[in-house]
Amino acid sequence: MKTVGLSMKNPYLRLARPKQWTKNGFVLAGLLFARQAYHPPAVISALVAFVAFCALSSATYAANDTLDVEEDREHPTKRFRPVASGEIKPRAALTFAIVLATIGLGLCFAIGPVVGLSAIAYLLLQAAYTLVLKHLVILDVMAISAGFVVRALAGVAAVHSPVSPWLIVCTGLLTLFLGFSKRRHELAVLGEDAGGHRRNLEDYSVEMLDQMMNIMLAATIIAYSMYTFFVYKSEAENYMMATIPFVIYGVFRYMLLVHRAGGGNPDTLLLRDRPLQITLLLWIAVVFLVLYVQ
Incomplete structure (x- = not known):
């Protein structure tokens, strides 16, 4: 696997889709509304959870691009993605996904067992979406929404606040x-x-x-x-x-x-x-x- 740099020209960074990490901002909602923004341990836990879900979401993007490589090659914009364009081999992309998922899960369990279980639920949901749910009308969007709800619940658990x-x-x-x-x-x-x-x-x-x-x-x-x-x-x-x-x-x-x-x-x-x-x-x-x- 090639060395991963920080330039957006690097295919591995583009595979991780950092522009979509804003979606993980829902993880920080619990910190704000639990009134713990002045509590350093809670802030650290929330930020670590945010980073963890950035890794988890990037892992799902990499795995999805690996599974959908043939479809993406026929898409007007997705064909430029690193796997579809041939910049990254599918096996290397899958390895990258496993590494990111391992890092994300490790960080979540380091925060607490509930956050870790939320991370597992998120990955299972994304796997179900990639393999089945994204092909089912209405249920596909409901699965996307459920992923955001899991993020928010993980953020609440990270700061030990009631749901x-x-x-x-x-x-x-x-x-x-x-x-x-x-x-x-x-x-x-x-x-x-x-x-x-x-x-x-x-x-x-x-x-x-x-x-x-x-x-x-x-x-x-x-x-x-x-x-x-x-x-x-x-x-x-x-x-x-x-x-x-x-x-x-x-x-x-x-x-x-x-x-x-x-x-x-x-x-x-x-x-x-x-x-x-x-x-x-x-x-x-x-x-x-x-x-x-x-």
């Missing part, structure tokens, strides 16, 4: 919205050839996905609003309702970008859109002020 049902509901609804937007983007990119690249895309249509996205968007806003209404009781905590406009703008901005010019790639929108980045930072700042500065 809030609101965390599961809000994370699940938001990521269902993101998952359906991803399928919409794939249809926009592949067009009439979509079914030839993935069987379940034949069962989707842009119109149906737009309806599903609208439902999930509305449900996400309602669920988050109810969360701020009913969880925080004190007078100071009532200001959590001030974060609702940021959530509304953020999901609407995201939808705008997905629809613009045939749809942007949902996996990298946050990395490329400055208004989305500013909105996220302002949301975090307001949440921090409400929960930590009283």
